[in-house]
Amino acid sequence: MKKLLTTLAAATLAVAAFAQAALPTVEAEVRKVDPDRNNITLKHGDIPNVDMPAMTMVFRVKDPALLQKVKAGDKVKFTVDKVDGTLTVMSIEVEKP
Numbered sequence: 001m002k003k004l005l006t007t008l009a010a011a012t013l014a015v016a017a018f019a020q021a022a023l024p025t026v027e028a029e030v031r032k033v034d035p036d037r038n039n040i041t042l043k044h045g046d047i048p049n050v051d052m053p054a055m056t057m058v059f060r061v062k063d064p065a066l067l068q069k070v071k072a073g074d075k076v077k078f079t080v081d082k083v084d085g086t087l088t089v090m091s092i093e094v095e096k097p
Helices: 002-021 064-069
Strands: 026-034 039-044 055-061 075-083 086-094
Touching: 026 055, 039 075, 039 086, 055 064, 064 086
Parallel strands: 055 086
Antiparallel strands: 026 039, 026 075, 039 055, 075 086
């Protein structure tokens, strides 16, 4: 029984890791960071996994700590996915100059 539970747990983690890795990375510029609302405004390129063309819009962030990594004007790469029906930034990294 323990072996079965361990195998199921490992499979679940593998699927979750694969799903995260499958999200396309999108280039963007940070326009505004709003930690009080857990939001970030990004001027971004096309986001193919959610069928969105390039535009500027406000996104919710999965983890408020992500907002500590960026400031307005930063060039970033990020991933986004739908979480409970809301487009949500799953990861974000400042691009190296």
